[in-house]
Every structure is written in structure tokens, then in C-alpha cells.
Amino acid sequence: GIQWKENFDSTFTEISEIGVAVKFVGKKMQKKEQVAHEADITPTCPEPPAGGSVDTYESPTSLMLVLELEDGRLLDYLVAHDELMEEKVAFFIRETLEALQHLHTCRVAHLDLKPENIMVELHSPTPGIKLIDFGDAVQLSAHRRYVHLLLGNPEFAAPELIRGTPVSMATDVWSVGVLAYVMLSGVSPFLDESPEETCVNICRLDFCFPDEYFRDVSQAARDFVSSVLQQDPRKRPSATSCLQHPWVGRGGAHGGEYSKTPLDTTRFGNVHRPKAAAARRPAHHQYQRAGEQQYGQHTV
Numbered sequence: 001g002i003q004w005k006e007n008f009d010s011t012f013t014e015i016s017e018i019g020v021a022v023k024f025v026g027k028k029m030q031k032k033e034q035v036a037h038e039a040d041i042t043p044t045c046p047e048p049p050a051g052g053s054v055d056t057y058e059s060p061t062s063l064m065l066v067l068e069l070e071d072g073r074l075l076d077y078l079v080a081h082d083e084l085m086e087e088k089v090a091f092f093i094r095e096t097l098e099a100l101q102h103l104h105t106c107r108v109a110h111l112d113l114k115p116e117n118i119m120v121e122l123h124s125p126t127p128g129i130k131l132i133d134f135g136d137a138v139q140l141s142a143h144r145r146y147v148h149l150l151l152g153n154p155e156f157a158a159p160e161l162i163r164g165t166p167v168s169m170a171t172d173v174w175s176v177g178v179l180a181y182v183m184l185s186g187v188s189p190f191l192d193e194s195p196e197e198t199c200v201n202i203c204r205l206d207f208c209f210p211d212e213y214f215r216d217v218s219q220a221a222r223d224f225v226s227s228v229l230q231q232d233p234r235k236r237p238s239a240t241s242c243l244q245h246p247w248v249g250r251g252g253a254h255g256g257e258y259s260k261t262p263l264d265t266t267r268f269g270n271v272h273r274p275k276a277a278a279a280r281r282p283a284h285h286q287y288q289r290a291g292e293q294q295y296g297q298h299t300v
Contacts, residue, residue, distance in 0.1 A: 170233035177228030186267025
């Protein structure tokens with residue numbers, strides 16, 4: 001079990017970077033068992049593709065998770081580069097799918113996959129990714145159906161999370177499809193004026209590929225997104241199957257060519273705004289991240 005220590009201030013002093021991050025969780029917001037679950041879930045897999053928990057502490061008002069410090073958020077990394085090519089997007093989607101494949105082999109579903117929970121390892125010879133924030137993650141059993149309560153922003157959530165029907169590994173795969181759409185276009189396929197409207201769009205599978213934003217995106221990329229964004233989770237490919245898709249696989253896009261036109265990253269410029277705006281309809285709105293506005297779960 002988790003051992004909660006009380007000497008955080010005497011153990012960690014902010015003098016220089018020591019390679020850890022601390023997640024503070026107010027005791028009024030989450031029960032200790034919920035926070036302990038997050039600390040316990042990643043060691044379930046050997047060599048997890050995730051920022052692991054280092055230690056746990058508590059104070060009279062807070063619970064503290066000491067975590068491995070990861071380098072930077074995925075969208076920040078993409079914005080920092082002058083040119084974003086479709087091949088680079090496919091690379092990071094492949095990296096994300098490989099991380100999920102590892103988790104899913106251990107029957108762990110993340111259930112909160114979104115750009116701010118994907119970190120880029122900048123100090124590796126080839127930038128890889130690690131997944132963070134396992135507060136919603138669960139180890140699924142083949143003998144028991146699990147319904148997960150959606151408490152956060154629904155933008156990247158699969159229909160089964162919204163409807164309250166059982167989740168599966170395919171729930172994470174849906175989120176990869178939304179992520180790919182956002183990275184390719186800078187706009188969000190389902191986000192609307194309110195969380196309720198966003199949920200309706202997701203459940204109706206109400207999305208398209210407007211020429212204004214997908215003119216220079218290959219057909220193979222669109223085919224991948226469409227193959228993943230399936231209403232019925234049983235029809236979605238597994239993470240392993242996704243890795244065999246021509247656009248994702250290491251052999252390149254269908255016909256051996258990705259689009260050679262740089263993607264427009266200017267629409268990523270609003271990702272740090274604290275509130276989700278009306279960003280769904282591509283003809284009128286730019287992609288915006290939900291940011292720090294939460295709907296009842298992770299207040300850190």
C-alpha cells in the first residue's frame with residue numbers, strides 16, 4: 001500500500017531543478033484512496049511509458065504526489081517549431097499509440113488522454129513521449145464491465161464515457177483520433193459552445209474535414225482519423241492495429257508519401273487560455289485547450 005509521509009517541506013527545498021514535479025491535491029476535492037490509486041496504477045506495467053510516481057506526502061489540507069519531471073507538453077513542442085510537417089504528426093501519433101499499446105498489454109486504460117497529458121522527452125536522441133496524469137486510469141478485468149464517470153471536460157472523451165456505458169481499451173483509441181485531428185488541423189472536431197453541446201456532437205459523431213483546414217492534409221491521414229472515430233467501440237481498431245495503418249506505420253503514408261506542405265500551427269496559439277471557448281466549428285473557431293478550467297475533478 002501507499003505510505004503517506006508528513007515531512008514534505010524538510011525533504012524537498014526549491015533550490016535547483018532536481019528532476020521531480022509535485023502534484024498537490026486538496027483533501028476536500030479527492031479522497032486519499034483516489035490519489036493513492038493514481039500513484040499505484042503506473043507501476044502495474046514493467047517499464048511503463050509514463051511519468052511515474054516517486055513518493056507520496058500529506059499535509060493537514062493537501063495530498064502530494066512527487067512525480068518524475070517530464071520535459072514539455074506536446075502542443076508546446078509543436079508550436080515551438082517553425083515548420084510542422086504531416087510526417088511529424090504521424091510520428092507523434094505512432095509514439096502515443098506505442099505507449100498505449102504497452103499500457104493496454106497490461107490491461108490498463110488511461111481514460112483521460114488529451115494533449116496536456118502527453119509530454120515530449122526533449123533530451124532523448126529522438127524525441128519520444130510519455131503519458132502523465134493517471135488519475136482516471138483503471139486496470140480493466142476481462143470478467144467485469146466497468147463504467148467510468150466523466151467529470152472533466154468532454155472534448156477528447158469517447159461516446160461511452162458520455163453515455164455512461166462500459167469503457168474499454170478502445171476508449172483511449174478514440175482520444176487518439178481526436179488528437180490526430182487537432183494536430184493536423186489546429187481545430188477541434190467536436191468542441192462547441194458548452195460541454196453539453198460538445199457531448200451531443202460526440203454522440204452524434206458530428207464532424208467533418210473542412211477544406212479550409214484539411215486542404216493540405218493527405219487522404220491517408222483523414223482515413224486514419226475516420227477509422228478511429230467510430231461510435232461503436234467494438235468497431236475501433238486496437239492500438240496494435242492502428243500501428244499497422246499505412247499513415248501511422250513506419251513505412252509512410254499510403255503510396256509512400258505524406259503531404260509535403262507544412263501544417264498551419266498558428267491555430268495552436270490559444271492553447272494556454274484558461275477557459276474552453278467556442279472552438280468546434282472549424283469555419284469560425286480555432287482550437288483551444290480546456291486548460292485549467294475543470295468540471296469537478298483534478299484541481300491541483
